[in-house]
Amino acid sequence: MVFQLDVLDDDNLHEHIFSRYVELERNTDTLKQDLGIQSRTDTTIEIDIEPPIHLPDIASLVLLDKDKKSENKKLRKSKKRDKNHKDQERYNIIIEQSISDLNSTISNNNSTTGYVLWSSTPFFLRWLLYDKNALPFRQQTTDDSLIIPPMYSQHTTNRVGIIELGTGISSLMAIVLSNHVDQYICTDQKGILNKLKYNIRENLNQITKRMYKSETLGMIKSVATTEIDEEDINPRRPIVTIEVEELDWETFKIGQNTKYLANLQENCNTIYILAMDVIYNEYLIGPFLETITKLREYFSDDDVEVKCLIGIHLRSQDIVTQFLESAVTDFHLPVTYMNDPILEQSRYSLYLI
Template sequence: MTLKLQRLGEDLIHEHICERYIELASRTESLKQDLGIFDRTRSDISIDIEPPPRTSKKRTKKKLPPTILDDRYNLTVEQSITSLHSNRDNSNSTTGYVLWSTTPFFLKWLLYDPQAISFRQGGIVDANVIYGMLKPSTGILELGGGTAGIMPVVLGNYVGTYICTDQRSLINRMQSNIKNNLLQLNKRRCVSKTLGFEPQFDDDEPAVNLETMPLDWEKFHLSHSTTPAELQPLAKCSTVYIVAMDVIYNDYLIDPFLRTLSLLLKFYQIKKYNTHCLVGIHLRAQEVVTEFLEKAVLEFDLPFSYIQSDSLDSSRFSLYFM
């Protein structure tokens, strides 16, 4: 199967949801039946973002130059299981204190899956122009990044700008985890006001501008006069990807998230950036996923498509592209 984009119009949303949950039901023995916390037994966890084992027995004497498919990342994250279950921390919004499985799954899919090559390098899929995500001309804005901070470190190796956001009470832990894993950001030098890494003007080494900033969906507003400087990618970036992994898990969050997403999309489109969005969802409550897609497509007029690929279709995750 080659990668396809299934445009989700009003008449296809329920058909799509039914197909995904029927597929899940057929794989109950092979898929984990949990909420999706990466590791709920430890506060200090290790995550390996590595390509799958090669199955080919063919050998070649010619040594090929390394590519993204050869890249490996070994990260450590300090998470707080206690805060996850607290009613006091972060105004009852505590899910960002732990690492959820959607993010490592997405990173492995994006970096290594043969069917994800259009998202790595750019291309045309079902008449949709996809601008390469892993390029120095790309800026990524992550919504609901949580404290783990592994996406900024891994993807910071390939892009020109990475802005990781979440609620204010999570930012310090996010920054700490990013700093603790900076040795894994080894392809580009990190420049960051919020992390305290100043640019070196006499250095021609490729750099990523990596910033963290608080962004509360319920309070977020945008105007030409009050736009935070951190939201404006470097001038060298021509493409913006807005990325959100596992932020849709209850109906209360749907409207604030979609309002924020719509404002950001309009802002970057007005600024003439090539703008895309990727939303990853861990398939839990069917009614929540259905409500999200219905509101996104019918109320907010967001032209989402479901990304169809073998590894996604056989997983507990769905990835939506716009």
């Protein structure tokens, strides 16, 4: 069974929100009760993205989400991984974050949440990469109720480009997904970008399935492994283009910042707009949805399919309600909720537009 898409409208979105927060309350004992910062104390954090240990799946994802390192180490010694996981991809990514800028009142025009890694991103990646219910995002599905394009590129039939909104300083999403897509654009406010570029460069060795190139990172065409072998120099090996670009929702105009967007439109037939944990402030809801709308209109073409995937850390019920009401009623966006058992037992919700 894969996740189901529930269409949200004026008639059912409040019922959906109520139901989601009731479920959240039921799982209070197993969920970490904090704002969702991966680490509030460390300037350097190490993130392992790897298949969960079967406890079953739900329990293991909760453990990973709560970052209980000691428990996980014990489990690795005492439990054997599922034999089907032995060949699955694994990542070890080092992120430099800035706790001082997070707590600053002057950094980046007082917009400081992007200076640290938030737990929604590693949770989403583990679900996307390993959970059987997320299969439609990894490969084409025959399920008529889930007519969505895969997020993984199939090279000849499905060339995928991703725009990430509100990337922050973390390169986690860009590095992992660059193994599977043709183009990836990270965007955020100007004050964030230098730290983001640093974290991308420091983790390029984790891009092992493709060669990579980047104009904004000053790279031509590189092999992302420490040892060169025949596979690495094969010119037919797929290439991913990674770019970093300023995009402020409050000032964004489609006539600006279109160089790399135009490349996506020309070279990809599937475009995903990703945003993880950017819905936390009522004043940014309107600009965010305006940006989503402008991007969807810009890419509107019979030959290009555009999807927006938005991950929300469930904190304030009022903020989530305002976001969904505005998306459905004010912006008339086709919002669907991803109904999935793993997500239902977490602090996160995923919405597909």
